[in-house]
Amino acid sequence: MGDDSRSIVVPERLYKTVTVFSTLFAIVTVVGGFVALDAATKSASAKASEVSVPFAVLGIGLIAAGGLVYAFASRFRARGMATDKNSDDQQPNNG
Amino acid sequence: MSIERKDDHDHKAWIKEKDLTAIESTFLTVLVWLDRRLRIVDYLELLETLYYRVNLQMPKSHTEQYNLDNKFWYWYPLYSLGFFSTLSYVVAAISGALLGFYYSPSAAAATCGVDGSTVAYCAVAGIMTDLNFGFFLRSLHRWAAQVMTAAVFLHMLRVYFTGSYKEPREVNWLIGIVLLSLTMVFGYTGYLLPWDQLAYWAGQIGVEMSLSIPLVGDWVAQLMFGGFSLGQATLQRMYLLHVFLLPFVVTTVIAIHLGLVWMQGIAEPH
Numbered sequence: 001m002g003d004d005s006r007s008i009v010v011p012e013r014l015y016k017t018v019t020v021f022s023t024l025f026a027i028v029t030v031v032g033g034f035v036a037l038d039a040a041t042k043s044a045s046a047k048a049s050e051v052s053v054p055f056a057v058l059g060i061g062l063i064a065a066g067g068l069v070y071a072f073a074s075r076f077r078a079r080g081m082a083t084d085k086n087s088d089d090q091q092p093n094n095g
Numbered sequence: 096m097s098i099e100r101k102d103d104h105d106h107k108a109w110i111k112e113k114d115l116t117a118i119e120s121t122f123l124t125v126l127v128w129l130d131r132r133l134r135i136v137d138y139l140e141l142l143e144t145l146y147y148r149v150n151l152q153m154p155k156s157h158t159e160q161y162n163l164d165n166k167f168w169y170w171y172p173l174y175s176l177g178f179f180s181t182l183s184y185v186v187a188a189i190s191g192a193l194l195g196f197y198y199s200p201s202a203a204a205a206t207c208g209v210d211g212s213t214v215a216y217c218a219v220a221g222i223m224t225d226l227n228f229g230f231f232l233r234s235l236h237r238w239a240a241q242v243m244t245a246a247v248f249l250h251m252l253r254v255y256f257t258g259s260y261k262e263p264r265e266v267n268w269l270i271g272i273v274l275l276s277l278t279m280v281f282g283y284t285g286y287l288l289p290w291d292q293l294a295y296w297a298g299q300i301g302v303e304m305s306l307s308i309p310l311v312g313d314w315v316a317q318l319m320f321g322g323f324s325l326g327q328a329t330l331q332r333m334y335l336l337h338v339f340l341l342p343f344v345v346t347t348v349i350a351i352h353l354g355l356v357w358m359q360g361i362a363e364p365h
C-alpha cells in the first residue's frame with residue numbers, strides 16, 4: 001500500500017500553503033461544479049432535450065478538477081508525516 | 096490588521112533544486128504565488144498562536160496535569176449529550192405547544208376517511224394534510240422526542256463510562272434515572288395521543304402490563320388508564336399526563352439536575 005504513490009517531503013510552511021490552498025480550491029470548484037450542474041439540469045428535473053450541455057460539462061469539469069487537485073496535493077507532506085499509518089516513519093505514541 | 100511576513104523561506108530556489116516533475120513544480124509555484132498574495136496561511140498561523148496563548152491562561156485540569164488528554168480526548172464530544180438532551184427537550188416543548196392548538200383528546204366518533212376514526216385521530220390527520228406546515232410541525236415533534244430519548248440514554252452511558260456518577264455526584268445520577276424514566280413516560284403517553292391502531296394496541300399492552308403487577312395491579316391500571324379497557328378516560332389521562340403534568344415535573348427536575356451540575360462542576364474522568 002502506498003508504494004506506487006509518489007510522495008514528496010516539503011518544508012512545513014510550504015506544506016501549509018499546499019493544504020490550505022488546494023483544499024480551498026477543491027471546495028470552491030466542487031461546490032461551484034454542483035451549482036452549475038444543478039443550473040444546467042434545473043435541479044435534475046429538466047427533460048433530456050432541455051439540458052444545457054455546455055453548463056453540464058462545465059459543472060462536471062469543475063467537480064473533476066476539484067477532486068483532481070485535492071488528490072494531487074496529497075503527495076506533498078511535511079517531514080515526519082506518514083502517508084498512511086503503516087509507514088515506518090511514524091511511531092505510535094498512544095494517541 | 097496587518098502582520099509581518101514571517102515566511103522568508105526561499106520557495107523558488109527550493110522548488111528548483113528539488114527533483115520535481117513539471118506538473119509538480121508548476122502546482123507548487125502557483126500555490127506559492129497565491130500564498131504571497133492572499134496570505135491566508137499567515138493569518139491562520141496567527142489564530143493558532145492566539146489559541147495556544149489563550150489556552151495557557153486557563154488553569155490546568157486534572158486531565159492535563161496527569162497528562163491524560165492524549166488517552167481521553169475522544170470522550171469530550173460525548174460531554175455534549177446532556178446539553179443535546181436539553182435542546183431536544185426544548186424543541187419538543189415548543190413544537191408540542193404549537194400542536195396543542197390543533198389537537199383535541201376525544202375518542203368520540205368522527206369522519207375523516209377511515210372507518211371507526213375518532214376526533215383525536217382526525218385532528219392529527221388534519222394537522223398532516225390541511226394545516227400549513229402541519230406535516231413539518233408534527234414531524235419535528237416526533238423527531239425531537241425520539242432524538243431526546245436516544246440522547247438521554249447515550250448521555251447516561253457517557254456518565255457511566257467516565258465514572259462521573261461517583262462521589263459526590265450520586266444524587267445527580269439518581270435524579271438522572273428519574274429523568275430517563277420520565278422521558279420514557281413522556282414518549283409513551285405521546286405515542287397514544289393519535290389514537291390510531293398503533294396507539295390503541297400500545298395502550299392495550301400498557302393496561303395488561305399494569306394489571307400484571309402483583310397486589311396493586313388493578314389499582315395502577317385504574318389510576319393510569321382510567322379503567323381496564325381503553326376508552327375516552329384513557330385518552331384523556333394520557334393527554335393530561337403528556338401536556339400538563341409531565342411538562343411541569345420534567346422541566347423542574349431538569350432544572351435541578353442542571354443546577355447541581357452547575358454547583359458541583361463537571362466531573363473529571365475517573
Ligand code: HEM
Pocket residue numbers: 173174175176177178180181184247248250251254259260264267268269270271272274275278349352353356360361362363
Ligand atoms: C432529560 C434528561 C437529561 C438531561 C436534560 C440531562 C442534562 C445534563 C447536562 C446538560 C449535564 C452536564 C454535562 C453533560 O452535558 O454531559 C448533565 C450531567 C450529568 N447527568 Fe444528566 N441529563 C439527563 C439525564 C440523565 C440521566 C438518565 C443520568 C443517569 C442516570 C444523568 C446523570 C448525570 C450526571 C451524574 C451528571 C454529572 C456528570 C459530570 O459531572 O460529568 N443525567 N446532565
